[in-house]
Amino acid sequence: MSVDQLTFDLPHRAALGAEDFLVSDCNVAVVKLVDAWPDWQAPVQLLIGRPRAARPISCACAGRSGAVALDPAHLGIALLDRLVSGSSIVVEDADRAGYDEKTLFHLLNLAREKRLFVLLTARVSPNRWDTSLADLTSRLSAVPVTEIGTPDEALLRTVMLKQFADRQLDIDPKVLAFLALRIDRSLEAAAAAVEAVDRAALRSGRKISRQLVAEALQGTASAE
Known part of the structure; x- marks a missing residue:
């Protein structure tokens, strides 16, 4: 049997700049989050899942919103201060990629002040992150979480x-x-x-x- 003859009843999603991903029970909540942009109830959202599962979703969100993916090697407060209202930001692997804690804290504050759209991805919930900045821990605890099952x-x-x-x-x-x-x-x-x-x-x-x-x-x- 050829690949064309073999199908499963799972809806395909447009790649939007990422590899194709499929809607299933494990990720339907995440798909709803992507589709809800820019009408998110909170400007910062946290996506929790293993990297291989989270990355296509974050890329799809970036494709839909025109978001810029931030690199911890080049991320700084001066860069963030140049962001304009309505900018969309993706911060992948926020719990382990070496992001500066003060910069992340500044980003979360700017999200409120400038109405930025920020999607964080991580492997685990913020209460398990190895953060030393108490203000950042407090901010992260208030961020809505969506998990990839x-x-x-x-x-x-x-x-x-x-x-x-x-x-x-x-x-x-x-x-x-x-x-x-x-x-x-x-x-x-x-x-x-x-x-x-x-x-x-x-x-x-x-x-x-x-x-x-x-x-x-x-x-x-x-x-x-």
Whole structure:
């Protein structure tokens, strides 16, 4: 069966400058947040999820709003002071990318003063961030949080199907279901599984089957 014949009942979203992402139970709240811009109830929003899950959403939000992604290596108060009212900002990996705490605090204050739109992404909630600035901790505790849930099986299968198609590989739907049931429920695990199966198929010259999938996953486990 070709990739064109194999579909799942998950709506596609326009990429808006990021890789395509799909709406499922695990991310429907996040999609609503993206769609609600610029009518957010608060100017600063925090998106919590693993990096591979959060990045396409933050990129889609940036594409929709024209947001600028801030780089911790070049971010400073002088840069923020040049922002005009209505500017949209994306701050990825805010809990671990080395952002200056005083600058982040200044950004959150400017969001109120200048009506900036700020999307923060992080792996964990602010009460688990290693922050030393009490004022920043207080500000972050008031930021609305939207979480990306654990991917369900349908989403994992669809993501892997796209990745196999990107590699010009066909996979039987039963084999794909077999694979989806044997990996961790994360997009990182899905990508690693597709990579392992691709390498196994290339190395052996065999078509993708349950046996090849099992061997590829076993090889991945052994490497760990």
